[in-house]
Amino acid sequence: MKDKNIRMQTKGLNVSYGDKQALFDVDLEIRKNKVTALIGPSGCGKSTFLRCLNRMNDVVDSCKIDGDVLLDGFNIYKKKVDVVLLRQKIGMVFQKPNPFPKSIFENVAYGPKIHGLTSNKEQLDELVEKSLNRAGLWGEVKDRLEDPGTSLSGGQQQRLCIARAIAVTPEVILMDEPCSALDPIATKIIEDLINDLKKKFTIVIITHSMQQAARVSDYTAFFHLGKIIESGTTKQMFSEPKLKRTQDYIAGKFG
Numbered sequence: 001m002k003d004k005n006i007r008m009q010t011k012g013l014n015v016s017y018g019d020k021q022a023l024f025d026v027d028l029e030i031r032k033n034k035v036t037a038l039i040g041p042s043g044c045g046k047s048t049f050l051r052c053l054n055r056m057n058d059v060v061d062s063c064k065i066d067g068d069v070l071l072d073g074f075n076i077y078k079k080k081v082d083v084v085l086l087r088q089k090i091g092m093v094f095q096k097p098n099p100f101p102k103s104i105f106e107n108v109a110y111g112p113k114i115h116g117l118t119s120n121k122e123q124l125d126e127l128v129e130k131s132l133n134r135a136g137l138w139g140e141v142k143d144r145l146e147d148p149g150t151s152l153s154g155g156q157q158q159r160l161c162i163a164r165a166i167a168v169t170p171e172v173i174l175m176d177e178p179c180s181a182l183d184p185i186a187t188k189i190i191e192d193l194i195n196d197l198k199k200k201f202t203i204v205i206i207t208h209s210m211q212q213a214a215r216v217s218d219y220t221a222f223f224h225l226g227k228i229i230e231s232g233t234t235k236q237m238f239s240e241p242k243l244k245r246t247q248d249y250i251a252g253k254f255g
Contacts, residue, residue, distance in 0.1 A: 007032040007172060007202040008053060013067035015048050017060065022048045024226045026067070030172070030219075035194060035203045037213040037234065040223035041255045046206045049223065050174050053204065054090035055083050071171070088115055091165035095177040097157035099149030099164075104141050107149040107160055108132060111168040127167060134200075135163035136193050155186025162193065166201065173197065175205040179212065191216050210250055214238050222246050 008030040015023040023045045030036050030053075038046040048057070055076060057063045069076050076086055088111070100107050108128045111117075118124040128145075132138040137159045141152070149160050158178055165173055175194075179187040194203060194216050207213050213220055214234060221231035222245075230237065230246045241247045249255060 003029075005031050007072065008204075009068075009070045010049075010052070011068040011070070013049070013052060013069065014065070015045075015052060015057065016064045018062040022226055023052075026228055028221055028228060028231060030202060030204055032202050033198055033200075034218040035198050035205060035216055036219045036221065037217035038204065038206045038221050038223060039208075039210065039213050040229075040249070042208075044223040045226040046223050047176060050176055050204060050206055053172070053174055054087050054092060055081075056092065058083060088168045089170050090172045090174060091168065091170040093158070093161050093165055093173065093175045093178050096181050097154055097161050099152070099157050099160050102149060103146045104132075104149050104152070104160060105145040108163050108167045111164060115168055117168065131163040131167040132160075134166055134197065135159045136189060136196075137163055153186070155182050155189060158182060158186070158190060159193065162190075162197075166197070170201065172202045172204065175203065177206050177208065180208070187212075208255075210238075210252070222249060224249070 006029045010026050010028050013023055013026040014021065026049060038049065040046055051057045052065060052069055057065060065077065071089065100110060102110065105128055108131050109124055112124060112127050118127055129138060132141060137156060140156060149157065152160060179190050182190065191212065194205065197203060205217065217234045219231065220234045220237040222229045224245065230241060230243050237246065238250060241250060
């Protein structure tokens with residue numbers, strides 16, 4: 001029987017780039033309206049795993065994927081899946097803010113226009129305002145919507161990218177180290193935002209900061225050398241990890 005609390009799940013996920021295997025038999029459950037943090041040293045497979053969740057690896061010719069990736073019980077790697085629609089359901093926020101070379105308004109309006117989510121200008125204006133509000137940015141940009149997205153500060157640009165991701169009403173938001181290029185104040189704003197967004201969305205975040213993982217996530221998965229070493233609730237993982245390797249990584253003894 002399907003567990004309604006599980007939004008995504010991977011079963012026996014193996015990924016190779018040419019002759020090099022990057023992930024080995026990864027099984028992980030991602031719970032609905034929770035934040036799941038992926039931790040582990042650089043090159044351990046976290047980003048490869050994250051990109052499997054919305055088929056971003058499809059653009060890499062040498063990439064070969066085996067196993068199942070399920071969204072609400074449906075395998076997203078079936079042949080007839082519309083990848084554009086899939087990525088509407090599973091949005092992505094990258095490490096470095098990457099606003100389009102367009103106005104603040106157009107950055108947010110672009111996705112809804114392409115997917116035909118609104119039928120008139122009034123609805124589009126409303127959706128843009130709602131998305132910027134959700135991303136905690138409306139108050140700062142409402143009087144300058146025609147300014148370029150690139151004119152914003154780094155932290156504001158990252159929130160603009162989050163507004164852009166949520167404007168197409170996804171079910172899951174993937175975040176690849178969304179705060180690594182930001183100062184502590186901007187980081188705190190994004191972390192508070194993540195905490196608020198999980199009421200509506202399921203979030204998977206890669207972070208190198210153990211403190212950030214402890215602050216923002218409900219569940220944590222520790223990757224090492226392409227495998228999940230341990231996963232569980234963040235509270236359990238950080239206070240009583242079952243394995244010494246997990247304990248050593250969280251304590252900063254390697255990484």
